[in-house]
Amino acid sequence: MRNFDNIGRLKVFIKNPQKKGFFKMFKECCKLLIIKKEIPFYYFKYLYCKGVTNYLDYLSTKEVVAIGNSKILHKPEYKDLLENKLLFTLFSEKCSINTPRLISYNLGNTFSFGNKSEIISSRKALITFFESVFASTKIDAIFFRPPSEYGGKGCFKLSKNNLVAEIEAIYESLIRGCFVHTEVVKQHESINAIYDKSLNTIRVISLITPENTIEIICAFMRFGVGESVVDNASSGGFYVGIDLDRGTLNTSGHYMLEYGGGNVYEHPNSGYKFEGFKIPYFKEACKEVKKTVKIIPDRFIGWDVAITPNGPTIVEANSGPHIFLSDYAYGGLLKNQHIKNLIKELKTVN
Structure with a gap:
């Protein structure tokens, strides 16, 4: 992320045909430097674009960190x-x-459903576990989320109709990680x-x-x-x-x-x-x-x-x-x- 912040942002800035003129950007950055009392690196995320005329209405990096x-x-x-x-x-x-219904969850290879927990040590056992979950809940799909990841990282679905193939694909990452299993929300x-x-x-x-x-x-x-x-x-x-x-x-x-x-x-x-x-x-x-x-x-x-x-x-x-x-x-x-x-x-x- 740091490499992108320094190099990637510069590349996006250079290639963007919608950036303001050099002297306008220089003037705005100087004004932000005086008012915000920090070097306005955040200006080059978005505020340099021609459509942004109210650049003083945006939060500085210090203000975002303070919040x-x-x-x-x-x-x-x-x-x-x-x-x-x-x-x-x-x-x-x-x-x-009012949140999506919790179906089950796992902490490593320990899987919990209802009031019971069991240690899963094979693909066959994991398939049997979720066959039981699907049969008991009468649902067709489950959504998996890591408890502490951000930005949608590590999320996936498991469907009743394609259970065996999908377990084969995600087995190792599932039993080595921790996941919250919830009902798929109908949009x-x-x-x-x-x-x-x-x-x-x-x-x-x-x-x-x-x-x-x-x-x-x-x-x-x-x-x-x-x-x-x-x-x-x-x-x-x-x-x-x-x-x-x-x-x-x-x-x-x-x-x-x-x-x-x-x-x-x-x-x-x-x-x-x-x-x-x-x-x-x-x-x-x-x-x-x-x-x-x-x-x-x-x-x-x-x-x-x-x-x-x-x-x-x-x-x-x-x-x-x-x-x-x-x-x-x-x-x-x-x-x-x-x-x-x-x-x-x-x-x-x-």
Whole structure:
């Protein structure tokens, strides 16, 4: 990642035909240097593009780090709960948080289902284990996630109809790792029309203000591409900002720099244009997030919310969400008064 930060970002910058003129970029960087009191390396992630006229509304690297590391925003107890997907899933079931149903899980070659655990030592035993799981739960597929990985890394599906072949392919990585096994979420048909290979989730950022009100700061939607079963921008997908008032997608989305950093106006697989797409149950998704914040009152959380035919469900939560993506999707988080107040609060505390 460090090599990309230094060399890859420079290559993307040089090749981008949409960059501002040299003197304009120089002037803006000098102004940021004076105001933010840091060398604005972050400017060359996105702010150098011609379409960005409000570059002062974007968070600096120091400000992003301050939010992520703040002890007044994040309590260690909450962070552990949010960052471990197995703990979060078990806690959610205990507290009736609306999340995908936990089917089973494994810690290395010890597999647990219901109230029973067993050590798996062969492919045949693993096939027998999941045949029993599928028969008992009456489901057709299971989604696997490593408890502590980010960005969709290590995720995969296991299907009832192709169980033997799929076990053969993933056996070694499965029994050597740790995975949370949950029911596959059925996605709303209107979102499937955009891309149906992955569960395309909404990232919702919540903030508890000093006045103890819960605010939705921003939201954006992630989409997978190609044949990917995950929607994460860090795994090659892209993200599209959401108009919070209308619950609609913005005109364009963005790829991360690692994947070219370009804009996208329609899904590359389906050709579906984003502009004006009304997200089903968006207001309900925001309400679901606020309800869950009352149960896990960490002050700054990134929630991943899926939209099913029957409404929203919270897939997972992140105490350290990718704030830069939120910043770009929102069009400059410092346009938000709550974020302005938060930065002032952090400076006062520090």
